[in-house]
Structure formats: C-alpha cells, structure tokens
Amino acid sequence: MASSTLTADTRRAALAQMSDSDGLDVLVVGGGVTGAGIALDAATRGLRVGIVEAQDWASGTSSWSSKLVHGGLRYLQMLDFNLVHEALTERDLLIKQLAPHLVKRVPFLYPLEHRVWERAYVGAGVALYDALAGIAPGRRAMPLHRHRSRTRMEQLFPDLRHDAAIGAVQYWDASVDDARLVTTIIRTAAAYGALVANRAQVVDLTKDESGRVSGATVLDLETGERLAVKARQVINATGVWTEETEALSDSDGGLRVLASKGIHIVVPRERIRGDVGLILQTEKSVLFIIPWSRYWIIGTTDTPYEHDLRHPVATRADIDYVIDHANAVLKTPLTREDVIGTYAGLRPLLQPGTKEGTSSAKVSREHTVASPVPGLTVIAGGKLTTYRVMAKDAVDFALGDEAARLPSITDRIPLLGAVGLRAVRRRAHRYAAKYGWSAAMVDHLLHRYGSMLEDLIDMVEKQPDLARPLEHAPAYLRVEVAYAAREESVLHLEDVMVRRTRLVYEVRDRGLAAAPEILDVISPILGWDEENRARELDAYTQACEAEEAAAQAPDDAAGERARQQAPDIVPMEALPPA
Template sequence: MTTAITPATRTEALDAMSDDAGLDVLVIGGGITGAGIALDAATRGLRTGIIEAQDWASGTSSRSSKLVHGGLRYLQMLDFSLVHEALTERDLLIKEIAPHLVKPVPFLYPVLKHWERPYVGAGIALYDVLATIGSRKGRAMPLHRHLSKKALHKAFPDLSDDAALGAIKYWDASVDDARLVLTVVRTAASYGALAASRTQLVELTKSGLGRVDGAVVRDLETGEERTVKATHVINATGVWTEETESLAGTDGGLKVLASKGIHIVVPRERIRGEVGLILQTEKSVLFVIPWSRYWVIGTTDTPYEQDPVHPVATAADIDYVIEHANAVLADPIGREDVIGTWAGLRPLLQPGTKDGTSSAKVSREHTVASPTPGLTAIAGGKLTTYRVMAKDAVDFALGDRARSLPSITERIPLIGAVGLQAVKRQTGRLERRFGWSTAMVDHLLHRYGSALRDLMAAIEEQPDLAKPLEHAPAYLRAEIHFAATHEQVLHLEDVLLHRTRLSYEIADAGRGALDEIAAIVADVLGWDDAKVEAEKASWIARCDATDAAARTTTDEEAEEARLAVADIAPMQPLQPAAAS
C-alpha cells in the first residue's frame, strides 16, 4: 500500500511542525518546485515540512502546457548545456522516476520554406544528440524523421494544404502537471515529510541575531495560527516570491514578474491528426497537443498585473489562440468548439537581484538566492527541471553541509513507478473482470501506475466503485474515492480542479457529475448535508464566474468578474515586515 495524505494527516503534520523539535527545512509553496524541494530534503534525512496556502499545485503547476521537454528555443540561443540538462531530466522522468505519469508525444515541426529544412533539421538532430549524450539505459525517444508533404498530411490530415511544404517529426513528452505535483508530495510524505495544504505563511520569525528561524502559519480551514521553528526556510512560491520575501523585512530578494499563458481544449474528433504541432507566432509558440480525448491548444504570453490567485482566459485570449490555430487548419475551429480553458502565470525571473542579495546559483532558467540569513528563495525554471531546481535550492540552503548530505532524488522513483511493468501485465484480466475498455485501463495506469492496486483494494471492499461516473464516464467512482482517501482532498473543488481535469475537459466543467462526486467524497470525509450543499454551491458559483470572465475582453474586466465570487477558503492579505 502507498502513503495516504488526508485531512487527518494534515492536522498531524501541523502538530508535528509546531512541536518543540522544530524542522531542519520548512518549504513554503506546494507547486512542483516546492514539492521537489520537500522530496529532496526528506530523502537527505532532514526533518522537513511543506505548506501550501491553497490546494496542492493550485498555481502555475496545474496551469502549464503540460509538456516535459528540452526547449527547442534554447538551441536558437546556443544554450546547449541548458537543453542537455532539460533533456536529461525528461528522459530520467520517462525511464525511471515517473514512467507512468510522463509519456512520449510525437510532434511535427512544419517546414515553411525549402531552405528551412536543412536548418531546422540540423537543430532537431542536435536536440536528439543532446538527449543521447550521457543517457542511462539507452534513448527514451525515437530519433527525428523528415516527412514529405504527403507524409505530413497523412499524419495530420486537417493541416491546410498551403500550411507547409513538409515537416520534421520529433519527440518530446507530456504530463498531467497537477498529478505530478501531488505524486511528488505524496512521495515526499512517504519519506517522512510533513505536508499541509490550505496553510498560509503569515510571518517569518527571526532569532535575536536577525536570522530567519521559522514562521507563523495560519490554518485557513480553522483560522488557527501556529509557530514553526526551522533551521532553513525555503521560499518556492513562484509569482508570490516577492510577496513572501517581504515578510523577512529586507530589501534583498529576487524580482519576479508574471506572464499569463492560456490554453483552450477542443474535442479530439474535431481535428483530424495523430501527432502534435509546434508553430511560431509573433508573440509566442503555439502548441497543438494531442491529449487523451481532446486537443490542448496554446499558448499566449502577456504581462499580468492582477490578482495572481485567479488568472482566467478572456475572450480576447481565446480568440487569439483560435485565430493562430486556424491559420494552419484546413477546417477552422470556432468558439463553439471550445469545451474548456485554463490560464496560468509564468514566474519570469528578472535580470539581476535587489541589493543585499547573496546569489549562489544563477542559470537562464532559475536562480537560488538568500535575501537574508536563514531564508533561501528560488524562482524561475520550468516543470521539466524541477528536480534540478530542488537540488540547487537545498544545496544552497545547507551550504557546506550539502557535501555530506548529497541529493539522491535521481534514484528515487515516485509512487506508482515501482512495479509498473508487473501491473501492466495484468491489464487484460482487469478488462475482462470489470468490463473496462483498454482506454480506461490505460487511463488508470497513466494516472496511478502500480498504485492502481490501491484502487483495486477499495473496489474489493466496495464493488460499485468500479463503475464510471454517470455524467463523467472517463473517470471511475474509485478515482474520486481514492482522491478522498489518499490525496488530501479538503474541498470539492480540489477534486474537480486538481485530482481530475473535469474543470476543463468537459463542457459543463463537471457540474453534471457534481452530485455523484460530492456523495462519494462526503461518505469518506464525513460531510453532513449542509457541508455538501455549500461545497456544491461554491463550485457552481466559481464555474459561473469563470464563464463570465471568459466573456470579457481585458484582464481587468476578467478579474472583476472572477472576484465577484468568494473563495471557499480565502487567503489572507499579508503584512510586510518593516525593513531591518
């Protein structure tokens, strides 16, 4: 059986974090970077705690393009070491760390002019070479191939005839980003990390010598505040980096700006194609990504100055993506084809750091720094290289001590990875026993890997869990049950936003399945009727507000529409400490 994190373990974690023993490392932020740091620190044998003010992965780490990739664009900048690092991490995830979660995906890079083929071909060939150098256990991906115009249209029939002269087919990978974060958190917990969501940092405490020595945190479920003592506090809050640093009362720190990127979701049958597309636009890169039963199309890249908690796609954002997709599609899509959207914020690290910052590790992608003694901050980076970022952050926090406690996460498989091949060999039996389709079994293996056995144990005790949800049949009732028993669900929105993708992969955002989902969660967590009705009403109001925001034109209008509905566990405004 695998480690379960629950509302009860959350309370136990908060109790343990605030005991007299204190922590070696307190991680602030439950996105992929913070989760990776918690796993890295815990597997070094450090007493580690991690808190997140919202649900796990609720910020940038559930709103990405969901790609694990080396970054072709960095080849244009001649940053070969950065591409090699990302490709090494990509292949490590696919082969060893998370083979159930991270899957190879073929992409086409259309060739628009005859002279582009040797130029682009050489770049993608170098991409393959960099992925091969130093790889363990052989290549994780097939080598690239050149496609004629005829072969291109066979692979992607709905590409317009005049869109390209041919293409180069290469491989990268995709991942359900929120599931990756949750699995890293649970894996960290299995090695002793104390994990508590819906817990907000409200103050950084200091010793008499002025060193950060812990934090005051607020349980947003109860309103209770606790003091947590920690030798090292690591800030991994992404677009909230500067706000978090302000609690230290120092002028030093990292500077981060938010850039908004949105994606739209279109049913798979609406566009004929078997591979993904990557296209350059005047403002960003456009991806058309095959994802299960639908296509994910994005993204944008625009400055964002509103509330970072609730970025949403505006009508202008959606129209921009549709327009650029239609520039290459033979059968143009329209707003009526869009069944879901999401918007996320990239934390863009700004050149240089504020005066007084001691910066130890700077790359084009991320920086680790110390705004003040006892506090480490990390910002920038991307999903693919989260493990390297985590290692850099913990190394820097520990200083010389890191030599005797080196990172070992490159050898730590995530929950669901060990025994994956053995469970895969049982798929035929599962199909016959429960009448599940091959697609359903693939879906389960992709989400849970060998931890599918935990779902099977629950089904043995409660056979009706083997049935699909009536109004969201891509998911089993067992998956909702598992979220409530193993994945620290505190609210209904946690299930619809981050334990499943129902918030954007069906047109009603899960409204139709709400009664059934709420009943399953309530049975596990002991909710009464009043609690169930409040949770359902909160989700419907949130969906209505998001829909209203999508009809606006500007981010200011969208923010006003979205903030018309209160959060079910709202974050508290922070009061920056006076500079010392």
C-alpha cells in the same frame, strides 16, 4: 517508509508536528512542483522537513501549464546548449526511471514553409536536440527525428491545411498531467517522512536575536489557528508570490519576479483529425496543438499580468488569439463553439539581477537561488521539466557546506506508482475483463496511478459500485474520486474537480452535472453532512459561473472583476504588499 496517505487527519497531525519543540531542519513554503521537489529532496537526505501550501497542491502555476516535459527547442536558437541538455536529461530520467507511468512520449510535427533552407536549418536544430538527449547514459528514451514529405505529413495530420507547409520535421517530446505529478511528488515526499499540509498559509517569517530567519507563523486556513514553526532553514518556493513571501522577512533583498499569463483552449479530439502534435512559431510565443487523451490542448499566450494572482482567467481576447493562430494552419477553422474548456496560468518570470544585499548562486539561466537574509533561501524561475534540478540546487544552497555530507539522491528515487509498474501492466487485462473496462480506461488508470492501481482495485473489491464510470463524466471511474478523497489530500470539492481530475475544463459544463454523484462518493469518506455538501457545491458552481463570465470579458481587468464575483471556499489572508 512512512505512509503516503494524505487526509484531513494526517494534515492536522503534520501541522502539530511541525510546530512542536523539536523544530524542522527545513520548512518549504509553496506546494507547486518546485516546492514539492524540494520537500522530496530534503526528506531523502534524511532531514526533518515540512511543506505548507496556502491553497491546494499545484493550485498556482503548476496545474495550468502546457503539460509538456521537454527540452525547449527554442533555447537552441539562443545557443543555450547546457540548458537544453539539462532539460532533456531530466525528461529522459522521468520517462525511463522516476515517473514512467505519468510521463508519456508524444510525437510532434514542426511544419516547414520553405523547401531547402528551412528544412536544413530546422533539421540541423532538431538533430542537435536528439544529440544532446543522446548524451544521457542508457538507452534512448525517444526515437530519433525524421523528415516528412508533404504526403506523409498530411497522413499524420490530415487536418493540416494543404498550403500551410511543404513538409515537416517530426520529433518527440513528452506530456504529463502537471497537477497529478505534483500530488505524486508530495505523496512520495510524505512516504519518506516529510510533513505536508495544504490550505496552510505562511503569514509571517520569524527571526532570532541575530536577525536570522528561524521559522514562520503558519495560519491553518481550515481552522483559523496560528502555529509557530521553528526551522533551521526556510525555503521560499512560491513562484509568482515570491516577492510577497520575501517581504515577510522585513528585508529589502531577494529576487525579482514578474507574472506572465499563458492560456490554453481545449477542443474535442474528433474535431481535429491528427495523430501527432504540432509546434508553430507565432509573433509572440510558441503555439502547441497537443494531443491529450480525448481532446486537444492548444496554446499558449505570453502576456504581462498585473492583476489578481490567485485567479488569472482566459479572456475573450486570449481565446480569440489562440483560435486565430491555430486556424492559420487548420483546414477547417475552429470557432468558439468548438472550445469545451479553457484555463489560464501565470509564469514566474525571473528578472535580471537580485535586490541589494542579496547573496545568490545563479545556477541556470532559467532559475536562480538566493538568500535575502540568513536562514531564508529563495528560488524562482525554471520550468516543470527541471523541477528536480531546481530542488537540488535550492537544498544545496540552503545547506551550504553541509550539502557535501548529505548529497541529493532524487535521481534514484522513483515516484509512487513507478515501482512495480511493469508487473501491474501485465495484470491489467484481468481487471479489464473482470470489471468490464475498455482498453482505453485501463490505459487511463495506469497513466494516472501506475502500480498504485492495485490500491484502487482493493477499494473496488470492498465496494463494487466504485468500478462504475461516473454517469456524467464517464472518462473517470467512481473509484478515482473515492481514492482522491481517501488518499490524496482532498479537503474540498474544488480539489477533486480542478486538480485530482480535470473536469473543470474537460467537459462543457465544467463537471457540474457530475458533481452530485462525486459528492455522493466522497462525502461519506470526508464526513460531510448535507450542509457541507450544499456549501461545497454552491462554492464550485459560483466559481464556474464566474470563470464563464470572465471568458466573455474583453481584457484582464474586466476578467478579474468577473472572476472576483465568486468568493474562495477558503480565502487566504492578505499579506502586506511586497
């Protein structure tokens, strides 16, 4: 296996190798969960694959989700049993084999308002949910659902308003740190030989004499250099940017994708008394109250979005909507003062049909793979849980008849940190005793790194001060940010604050108080001088201030204007309109 270490140096080397005369079998455009999954799938088939992302890994949709790995109860109402079974199979595969360190079981209550018919109706639906999950081979990944009386429901969630429900159905799904999942998939792909480069934007798709897409022009946003990359197949996995990327092929074909905005608020764990999550139906969407580490994640919304795709924001109206719907079932109403953070993301909603002249394989109601022009494959739609299936479908489609000779094997490829996890868990108490870490801290480390915790221990052994928690963000150790800079493709302070950690919405000041110490740790690793440090801190500070201003804006248009007051640390090149 190749190295999974991702640095500025390995990034430069990857771009150089992508643009060498040998060319690639597959070039993947887009570094969200789908693109990362495609890179891993193609690499483990033995193909020469490269993946480029215009910003940081998972910086689009894949770091702003509800952070759930689930089958989708709502699809049962649509009688889409195959889709639910597929998602549940992937959920259980992740939790049992592929990423048991990253994916955690979470119990949820589905509150009931009607004593007889609703309990029977919801209970039958959740029983079917369990049954579809049980079709998967091996032991069950989740407990079976249970009916809860009002008394038991109130014990499990004391802050549920007494008159909000007559009882509940309890079931289990799973949660995941979405950005961490993507980074781990990318590093696993690199370990199997994939060439990976973030902050590298595809600005053109090239064609041969026959009109077939034969590669791309890639702009290294860090240096301004333009590179010609040859590839037998280019796969577009750019989510809400799908149509912009398709347009680079000078074709009128492809998929139609619309952006829908979903926002979440973050509330301290002690503010709401409860040991389980809640799922609630609203007039517009499903609302989750999700227990997560030291806080609750509450959301989401589902509204059409026609503004800046790079920086969707949670506006005052969005935040008030989520608070109001949560308060409908909470004993003590939430206020804006209870909210310590917010975040917003865009769902790429696949529109019916394809553009004229497009060949496609509609492999799921959730996602579609298409080819607007020979040599270019496009995939859109889907969700976090089914990323592996989407990746398989995209590579199968791109390879055509060759796929039968090189079948996907990612259902048997554990992600980094999964192999050896049990053994490291048994040794973890020694580390806790040696370094004075609490049980919660050890659990946090195992959840984020799995068996790669041993790599962090090696760093601490060489530099003992890394074992300390960050002074102004004690949920994280100094070694975690050092590890991010040394191993996890960090190019900017923003990468650490927003995606390698979640400080941007986990603490009230968006991690600004912790930023100087974080810079002290990562600057020597990244080779930053005082000028670099000042530039990085100023850029992150401006972004935080703009996000705060946007959260006070009444609507998306005003929110966009507020957010655009802060320039990007590495701006993307504007592409021709789709």
